[in-house]
Amino acid sequence: MRNLINILDFSTEELQGLMDTANDIIDHPETYRERCKGKKLATLFFEPSTRTRLSFEAAMYELGGNVIGFSEAQSSSAAKGESVADTAKVISCYADIIAMRHPKEGAPLVASMNASIPVINAGDGGHNHPTQTLADLLTIYREKGRLGNMTVGFCGDLKYGRTVHSLINALARYEGIKIVLISPDELKLPSYVKKDILKERGIPYEQTTDLEAFMPELDVLYMTRVQRERFPNQDDYLRLKDSYILTPDKLQNAKSDLIILHPLPRVNEISVEVDKDPRACYFKQVLYGKYMRMALILKLLKEAQKSYALSCDDITVIEKKTDTPECLVNVLHCNNPRCITSTERELKHIFKLTDRENRVYRCLYCEAKAE
Amino acid sequence: MRNLINILDFSTEELQGLMDTANDIIDHPETYRERCKGKKLATLFFEPSTRTRLSFEAAMYELGGNVIGFSEAQSSSAAKGESVADTAKVISCYADIIAMRHPKEGAPLVASMNASIPVINAGDGGHNHPTQTLADLLTIYREKGRLGNMTVGFCGDLKYGRTVHSLINALARYEGIKIVLISPDELKLPSYVKKDILKERGIPYEQTTDLEAFMPELDVLYMTRVQRERFPNQDDYLRLKDSYILTPDKLQNAKSDLIILHPLPRVNEISVEVDKDPRACYFKQVLYGKYMRMALILKLLKEAQKSYALSCDDITVIEKKTDTPECLVNVLHCNNPRCITSTERELKHIFKLTDRENRVYRCLYCEAKAE
């Protein structure tokens, strides 16, 4: 069984395959209208997210399938205390594929370990949101004609923005990528992302607080929101916020073939005036997101015949064979309060070795480092 | 692009066309079963309204289409602060037509100015609810065989009842209409409706507090609810409320071919005993509402090829040409706290000239008069 929990679950070849399918859907939508006839997508949204949910639903309907599900935890059995594992087993009786949004990090992974149908992570807390990254990649690919050899600026909240971390992760696998990190000091990219991804892979990057200074270099500008509540000192927020709001005048020195992306919803971080600029691609991004979700649903349903790639039991088998085993099961306890291990009953605490040299273990579910 | 924001957006010929289609659907439902195959309706309900929402959904399914959407703001991105304009742009990537219910007056108009697909107003605060008026018109037309030459009584809360104002607006365009306004003094029809519609068009009308006195004259009786919270003085409410509850004995002197309408939901303003009376048409009205919504969806999708009828930019072009321009853009500010201009970011405040002689300008969104 293939799932999509983390964007790195797919090789670059697989991502290219998804983009090829998406492009074919855009060119020949009529040939896809009955591809999922008789199939059902379950949209299990334990917290609300209209855009993502409706994108999945539109995708499934355009493939001729149907949709069941819920749009917030209150309407679900979770309110009665059902575990994510049981929900996944129950929904496997009703649907053919699951898209899950959950406030706890790792919840969709737990679902995938218990479901007998493919699971797509539609956002797990501040952790991963791989289908947004699929939308981002197709937008760059279609608008720029390539995925490598370009300078990509990320602007705004780079500390908490999960879509930023995922896209950096995805782009780091292509040739000739240069990254510009534009944010206030309070919201800089976490050092582990810089270390584990950018330095590890030798990606050149600049770090700055000045959007306009670097604007002329950028091929792609990825905007995110700077939220007032992220600042301990409100004066700092008021002083800084306008620097990270994109307006037409800030674009004067930008390249003519720049593309501007935003994961949406926007509040005020891109002025409505910018919408008319042909470089504004954030609504196209919405459309491309739907096509990538269609391609993803097709791929996962096609590969659903295969058996489980990973289950709790498989992991038990490989535990504790050496001094530095690949997996530690119920040896360490994850202390991240946002991790699914903090709420799910009878769930094994599993840590996997991610850096043998330094003996770094990370929680299987939320990727928090073991202390 | 055609939309339905206000019942007056359609000419009487267009309304007749919708009724003809609805009648044809009733007679030949099987020929409509695949008309919207592959199309999607988005039901964007920023406040709950089961009846209206399910009527739209049933309509779309009976045309062979699909439905995506949400049933309350909490489940939507609005909770994250997204503007109506952005929501309309995003949903245009997912669906083929929008039905929007919103607590703010003018919100569906804002949506229609930003969507690239047709928008239907499914109720905007206390302002408009044109598809209810479509249901009312078809009920009168089918049950009475005509839309003019009749005496129509409106009973109950005529002050806040948006369905009353819309139906009066619609009926005022037919010949031989006489209106009887039956309400407590506290809930009389607003004087601007009387002045702008009834007096302006020379429609004869009576105003009374006594339902039974005028009952024998009525061809149509449109009931609405008298809500306790509308009365500043609770003693007045208790004294008056029974006068406006329809019971079988109040119908003793009514015409045998009277028809009784109600926009529903009813609480206690029509006794359940009246349901058995063949003159009670409020459940038929529900059914006719579904058929009119089917006809409306078909009409708007058919006309969706055409370009925007109105956009913010078109308006900018025509502003301030004369001393008494047709439009004032960002000159006046709408003070109605229920208007969408009070919450939507970067929305132009637009006032249009509605009475050149008296230089009356009204807000484009909520139709409040400029001061």
Add this chain to the structure above:
Amino acid sequence: MRNLINILDFSTEELQGLMDTANDIIDHPETYRERCKGKKLATLFFEPSTRTRLSFEAAMYELGGNVIGFSEAQSSSAAKGESVADTAKVISCYADIIAMRHPKEGAPLVASMNASIPVINAGDGGHNHPTQTLADLLTIYREKGRLGNMTVGFCGDLKYGRTVHSLINALARYEGIKIVLISPDELKLPSYVKKDILKERGIPYEQTTDLEAFMPELDVLYMTRVQRERFPNQDDYLRLKDSYILTPDKLQNAKSDLIILHPLPRVNEISVEVDKDPRACYFKQVLYGKYMRMALILKLLKEAQKSYALSCDDITVIEKKTDTPECLVNVLHCNNPRCITSTERELKHIFKLTDRENRVYRCLYCEAKAE
């Protein structure tokens, strides 16, 4: 019109017919894929229940039909004070069949008395939940090959568990059934169930607090949850709770062909370790529930041509003919605060004679005994 309000509405022959259909659907799903094309199921869930709602929706989609509805009262017109009777009449204009979950006992019966389409009770407070019983019966039938001649243990909360009462009611009609009632004293089967069903029909039964002692005798073990809030004394809860949690060691002396059922959601009353035991059938039960709902929808839609089996007016006709009439209409008042009569406007209070010898009358809606 046939409805399913109480499992006893169907004869054992009809239940067998439903099971035969369900088995045929399991063997030949492809022949059912278009059976409900063009039909709509309305899922009216006045309180949330993901599993039941999604089971109905999956069932309808697998029959080729569509679904409209709501998943909690807040999104429905009930929040505006609409009666269940009016909701049923309105929904009859939109759908072909209703599945209703409601917190008030008897609400689905009221709906069935006002709808012009079939109504399925999807759970009415603590009263009935007949489609869960359908799932239970098919699971026993398929896994054991029979419905009679077996010993069935019920364990946990037998006092408030509506699924327990319904299944006992259903099984009591088969030959050779023996019942073992396993619960703490605080949560014993109510004496009226023992008297009216078990003693009345001469079903042999044992009552015990000791699960392990009776384990070797059981052919079926039906687990339910022991909720902390049911115990006036929290010390008693803590002392007792582990006795009613099923773990692999408690199964050591069980029969090798025992089957373990649970209506779900489970919290902790069956250890996750038990899931791997081939005798664990509670997830199969979920799947079988979907097939029984498919069979039920087909049966009720097929019989929907027939006229009302019961309406308020029919009842009025047969009232007060003798000293001990079959029905009492508006003579007695139901005092059960959970009964739909406590909230529904203008609803007749009807009591029916259920035991002529002892002149026992029960409320038509909630079956509470008249005092």
